[in-house]
Amino acid sequence: MPHLSVHVLESDLAGRETDLIERLTDAVVTVYGEWARGLVDVKLIGLPPARWGIGGVPARAPSPYVTFGIKEAAFTRPDADEIVARLIAVVTDAIVDVFGERVRDGVTIDLVATVAGRTGIGGVVVTS
Template sequence: MRTPEALSCHDGDSSDRCRGGEPAEDAAPVVTLSMREAALGEPGASERLIAAVTDAVAGVLGESVRERVAVLLVGMPPGRSGVGGEVS
């Protein structure tokens, strides 16, 4: 849920939250990984994946983007994905 602060942008407000569709000057990579939900159930799997993907992005784009890298992990429950045309 958005906070009231995030929803209240005024004319002349130049903060990042009010920039709309304007491109940002700094890279802010977003990486989405979709996988079977069971894979994310392994102890520490989410933490290790997020750290490894962040390291990879920073290694390619430079350390200056590290703190802005967003990693989204999407777990697909059984029956909601498929391979080769077959539900798995």
């Protein structure tokens, strides 16, 4: 299940939540296919400006930061480099569609591997 956690300034996020969730979900579906739509989990984390710092001072206009949880097996496929590049491109484009071109150069996306057997749902370890 793809999990996206997006950190963005609350003032930038306000009123754009639904659009951002829809566009990020659509972006993931363009890479994985329609079967993945119901599995895409998006969490939007709005931060007050004083709670995001860059270089030791509060950030003035930081671009969104995305942590994208993905099964570890995706990184061992023969087409892993292509999948990673496509995910980064389409998620960046989705964010730019919502927040504008000014954020593109700073959008950061970390693809984080979820190792089988290291996640639990409902108190049960997920092994696949």
